[in-house]
Amino acid sequence: MKTICMYFQIHQPFRLKRYRFFDIGNDHYYYNDYTNESLLRKMADTSYLPASKALKQAIVENKGKFKIALSISGTTLDQFELYAPEVLESFQDLAKTGCVEFLGETDSHSLVSLANKEEFAKQVKIHREKIKKYFNEEPTVFRNTELIYSDQIGNDVLEMGFEAMLTEGAKHILGWKSPDFLYCSAANPRLKLLLRNFKLSDDIAFKFSNKNWSEYPLTAEKYKYWLDQLDPKEENVNLFFDFEAMGGRQHASTGILNFIKHLPQVILHDNRYSFSTPSEIIKNQQPIAPVSMEYPISWADEERDITAWLGNDMQSEAFNKLYSLRELVNQCVDQKIQIDWKYLQNSDHFYYMSTKFFTGGSNPLHSNPFGSPYEAFINYMNILSDFSIRIQDAVNLKKYNDVDELRKILHEKDQLIAKYQGELSKSQLKKAKAVTKPKVEKKTNNKPDTKNSKEEVLSII
Amino acid sequence: MKVLMFGWEFPPHISGGLGTACYGLTKGLSKIPNLDVTFVVPKAFGDEENDAVHLVGANDISVLKRNFTIEGFMRELNLIQVGVKLIPYLDPEEYKKQMFIKQQEVTHAYETENIGKLEFSGKYGANLFQEISNYALVASVLGAELDFDIIHAHDWLTYPAGIAAKLVSGKPLVIHVHATDFDRSGGNVNPQVFQIEKQGMQLADKIITVSNLTRRIVIEKYEIDPNKVITVYNAVEPVVIKENLTTDKPFNEKIVTFLGRITMQKGPEYFVEVANKVLKRMDNVRFVMAGSGDMMNKMIARAAKLKIMDKFHFTGFLNGDDVFRMFYMSDVYVMPSISEPFGISPLEAMQSNVPVIISNQSGVAEILNHAIKVDFWDVNAMADAIYGILNYPALHTMFTKHGKIEVEGLKWETSALKVKEVYDMVYN
Structure with missing residues (x-):
């Protein structure tokens, strides 16, 4: 059987x-x-x-x-x-x-x-x-x-x-x-x-x-x-x-x-x-x-x-360059970047850079859309250059966005402090009770903290 | 088998690709057993060797014969020098100008006796076609006196000589097309030159072309029977790069080189445009246009207009070691020729480990794998290729690893064997 x-x-x-x-x-x-x-x-x-x-x-x-x-x-x-x-x-x-x-x-x-x-x-x-x-x-x-x-x-x-x-x-x-x-x-x-x-x-x-x-x-x-x-x-x-x-x-x-x-x-x-x-x-x-x-x-x-895809220096360089971008890509949320990242990994792009057919080993299945492996390589590397610029920009932008986020929190906290201080002075006016004192400490403690984080943020920028 | 070859310059004086090709081919042929070559060269401007033997004189034209031993040749070469004023790459318009300059040079360089001879010869100077027919006249005398089986003539200036020798001796004629007037003129052929070329092709028994590109021109433009035309690619002499040439670059920038005659055929204007495009995108690069020619001033003007002269350099004509020094400094060699029958210089660049970009309109593009090929008019593709080689290091590694090996595989011995096959076809 x-x-x-x-x-x-x-x-x-x-x-x-x-x-x-x-x-x-x-x-x-x-x-x-x-x-x-x-x-x-x-x-x-x-x-x-x-x-x-x-x-x-x-x-x-x-x-x-x-x-x-x-x-x-x-x-x-x-x-x-x-x-x-x-x-x-x-x-x-x-x-x-x-x-x-x-x-x-x-x-x-x-x-x-x-x-x-x-x-x-x-x-x-x-x-x-x-x-x-x-x-x-x-x-x-x-x-x-x-x-x-x-x-x-x-x-x-x-x-x-x-x-x-x-x-x-x-x-x-x-x-x-x-x-x-x-x-x-x-x-x-x-x-x-x-x-x-x-x-x-x-x-x-x-x-x-x-x-x-x-x-x-x-x-x-x-x-x-x-x-x-x-x-x-x-x-x-x-x-x-x-x-x-x-x-x-x-x-x-x-x-x-x-x-x-x-x-x-x-x-x-x-x-x-x-x-x-x-x-x-x-x-x-x-x-x-x-x-x-x-x-x-x-x-x-x-x-x-695997020498048809990773058999020469061009293929290795393109391959290494591509995967060196991985960590940065993972920080990006942009959908377009994720799609390009996926499509740029197609094994075919590396196949087109193969110089094996010069010595007779050709695969009739994949016809090379480029005139030569050298052109395929230059083309791919140009695209990869643009892609890596985009990722850099996106990552930097994200950092800036994070900063904005922090600024917002700081701003909210500042407002909160102002509000509490207002309440505090009100209550102090009304009755100078000791009960409120810890509250005051807590609030004033808050302030230096936020200041510190503000400085941090500024140093990041 | 004995071959009577009408060729060009011989060492030590070689001025261009044609001389290099004739020399390499003859050297290759000298390694084939039972094949003797008698080499006839025009010798317009003196500096004949003293041991030369006066052989034939016709119409007061001096003819000198000597046995020539050159390093690398398997046996002595019979060299015959004919005193006519022909040099390669001539056309009738250029001829007059050249004659004037050369005569002045010679007058300064040689003794009275020689000057006398030249003045005597000078009476033919006014007409290039007269010189060609003088050469043919000598050829017919040689054809009658010498013992040979096959006549082999290189490029149009020697075709009439080849024909004359054939008519006198009845021996088969092989002509070797290194270039046609279509390549040199960009389409505006000189009718007289065309006539001589066509006549040579028609009367030849076999035609050798240096590439399929040239073969197509011969078949289509000169209406020659395709069965008569055979492509034999040129090759390149192995070089040993001298130590003292490998000096370090004086600056850190990359160098992109054009090297050749600055004439329309070589496409220098595309190189200038490409330089402009690349310089807009990257800074640490310089462009060098090495060579001289009738379009040089125009190129300088164009580069100046584009405001790139701070990064674009003209060296003038380079000779011998300077060529290799230039290659050594280069990071990319570009040959944007509009119509290049073969093109040996990219091979020389590859020997010096320089990546090359060549136009699809060159014969050498038919045999090279490890080179970037673009259409000469496609300045975007050319700029892109230059940028790629300068910025993606793997390309440089690839070219230095594979380019040299590929070029080393192109041997004159192989070309000579193919030429021998052509001889065999016409012999008997």
Whole structure:
């Protein structure tokens, strides 16, 4: 008995507009609305809508035996709301079948898991709330940006209350081991790991329409035959890829949607197979062995490491500069700053600065909107310069606001003292009773106090 | 295989990119076994070596032959010097002026015998085209007397010589296009020059262009069959930076450098505008325009009008070590050329660890990864790139780390092998 776990990632970044250094301090809007909208609309029409329809059909036809997992980044959900609300509805529709599990991730598809634990937890929480709001589900399985995983990240995720994580079945980590089992983290065995079968995943996601591929054309029957060839002892096959592969990268005319619709039927026809969501797998299976990953891995490139995002000096500088702003950002209440802070963390911005493609390692998925990684870097740093100026201003403003607040309190106290003094002199006039004396002391005690705080405040200013 | 090459200047006297390219290429070719190059150069202004052998004379034109040993060359080079008054980057208008200046210089520098020779040669001075045809005349004599398999001619002034040699010997002709009149003139081509260029391209068996940019010009503007035109990129000689050049900067400010002939082709006016834009936003930076040319006075006037002359400097023409000293002081090198067939100087800047910004309208942009590329007219993009390099330290690190390695990978040996492939195509 083998179970197939299909999971699709949906992510769209807020791409940045051309931002020159003249704009620093003058222009506080950073996004290329036209590109963002047109790309999302294009994806909605070619992939999100038709593919979710196909998936729903497959679920209905197979009477709920076909199951999938989805993870939609927060920035993508924001873009759906802005540009294509019907896509959101179609996914909600899909969720209602009860055969779709939503996974947790960072709200802005960021690299924060490599930067700061608190911020990481904060972004995951925001995303969790969004999934709850839109799909009424509470994610229990976590999928980090680009399947980035390390023992440390695993620990952090476990602390946030997740039971399992998805990551890459990287060959250099697994060695002779097969990704087709449930594993657990060596650092903390309570965290289960589902590993991607990259060969079978990429056959659909990347090679499907490649006419030079020796296996072209790929049919559901052929794919089922490959599954039959796997070791019978293997328990689950994890097929993880981008949702856009269905209709986007592999255009609908290649027949990908029919393939996806047809595949569950062919597989379920054989009762040795079933489909499961990640949380069902961790419920029904026992981990076969622990896996240790000291250094972060991802699903990118041949190396399966994080050098596509943090591989050169520009990327590190931008990354460090960005996260050095964290504490100041946390002091800001301005909603706009919080949103920009989120969107500026999109991992895509760092991907555009990668110089790896100079030496041949290119990922056809992310086309660089900038002419070169250098331009991408300059553009990002210009924006970051403006952003940090804004935060500084906001923090300073807040300080001033605090001072105003203190002034107000002082003023009130002064008035109060004046009032009491007035009462005091009145009562002294009436009858010079000793009872009032302590009162007087109390009031006069108040005064130097306020004076002191006044001086303090002035020194702050 | 024996190659008769009509080229330009030879060490020690090199004045520009064309001489550098001819020298580098010949050096690269000298490392290919069974390939002999006889190098013919015009030699207008004396200073011939004493051991030179008088070889051919035609129409009273002096021709000198000598065997030349240069460091780095695998074997001796046959060098033939022809006494005609040609120097690179000439156009007919400029020629008269140059001749006047040069003759004066020479009169001061050389002995009676030489002056006599020059005066004798001077009777041709009035007409550039006469000199070119004299060169061709000598070429036809050489073509008849020497033993060679292939003729290789560099740039338009030598095309007629190449053609003449081909007509006399019947050997295949390869012409090497380092620039066209479209690059030099910005579109207003001189019809006579265009005619010579086009004729050379039509009669050549193969055409080598220094970039795809130039290849397109050759195909589109000169209507040449694309199959005949092959791109072979230039390369750069490795340099050893001398210790004494690495003096410290006299001030703390950043330096942004333009280095080249101050002519329309090089886009100096864009550099001035960019300087103005950057200076409005940051203070601790200075701009240097190194070189000379017919637009220099105009540039000075413009910079003065923009009131940036306190931060904008003109050095005049820089030579030899001064070029590298300038690079050493620079934080950014900008080449805003409007039409640059190749452009070796950014590579030299990168060798000196200077980040470069080059225009998309340059051939070198086709092969460089670790450089910022902008359109020459896009002063905003250029200003932004300068600001970025000066303000975000990671960029400087990136360029010094990767730029030098990238440039070191561009070897003349590789270019020479590609040229050899072209020879093989036409040989037999």
